[in-house]
Amino acid sequence: MCTVIVHVPEDSTAAIRVLAVRDEDPARAWDPLGAWWPELPGVVGVRDTRAGGAWLAADPAGSRLAVVLNRADLIDDSLATGSRGQIVLDAAAGQGLPEVPPTHGFNLLTVTPGRARVAMWDGDAVRAVDLAPGVHMIAHDDVDDPKTARIATWHDAFAAPSGEDWVAEWVAALERTTALPPTDDRAIIRDNRPHGYPTLSLLVCAASVSAAGADVIYGELDEPGAWNSLQLR
Template sequence: MCTVIVHVPEDPAAAIRLLAVRDEDPGRAWDPLGAWWPDRPGVIGVRDTRAGGAWLAADPAGARLAVVLNRADLIDDSLATGSRGHIVLDAASGGGLPDAPPTHGFNLLTVTPGRARVAMWDGAAVRTVDLAPGVHMIAHDDVDDPKTARIVAWHDAFAAPADDDWVADWLGALERTTALPPTDDRAIIRDNRPHGYPTLSLLVCAASVSSGGAEVVYGELEEPGAWNSLQLR
């Protein structure tokens, strides 16, 4: 039940910026932002140690970035044989999606210069939407979904970036959301266990994508599901 905030500027030549919060089972090992894939030179990302894929990955020189969020589906476990993390790597490397991905459901945000696209897979069909200029939030349902409590509560808290301090501004907005307890359905820094999932917020990435390339910075929470001031690097 991750959360992504993304700003698409009116000027297609300006940078698209995003803040991504990862929720995962703390017992599932991961590797921090780095170049973990020798077969994909130039790609960096946050690697899922178990399956070898990525939650978020980018090709800085190629100016591409992708991040995945789990989405509800009705797919039988025996049919979901693939890893969502490898779809992220394919997208960051410039690849496309199959018509019927062999994975559980997802929302996949792919960012290239001047374009942010979300592919939504629910087990029946892949739907895609290009994000219009403005600030958008993505969680486990549709983009800017009014059925998602955290989107209703906090969408307007993340103003369009106005200057180079946008990461600090958005981290400040994220910190203000933690006035809610992490078990509240409106929370962004989350403890999802009361909602039936073994996942808590673990880390945050911020990224900027333009024709000049993709830049990504990373920081981990000291305690899963609990806020602390972050210095993203």
């Protein structure tokens, strides 16, 4: 039940900005932002230690970024033989999606210069949408879905960045959302256990993508599901 905020500027040559909050089971080990894939030289990301894929990955020199969010589906476990983390690595390396992904459902955000695209897989078909200029939020349903409580509550809290210190602006907005307890369905920094999932918010990444490259920074919460002042680097 991750959350991603995206700003697509009117000027297609300007950088697209992304703030991504990862929710996962704290018992499932991960590796922080780094170059973990020797078969993909130049690709950096947050690696899932168990499966070897990525939650978020980028090719800085190639100006590509990808991040995946789980999405509800009706796919039988026996049919979901692939890893959503591999889908992220493929996207960061510039490869497209298969027509029928061999994974459980997902929302996959891929960012390249001037373009932010979300592919949505629910087990029936892959749908894709290019994000129009403006600020967008993605969680476990459709983009900007008003049925998603945190999107309905906080979408307008993340204004288009007004200056170069956009990370500080959005982290401050994220901190303001923590006035809600993490078990509240409207929360972005979350404890999803009361909702039937063993996941809590663990970390935050911010990224900027333009023709000049993809820049990603990273910070972990001191305690899963509990806010603390973050220094992303």
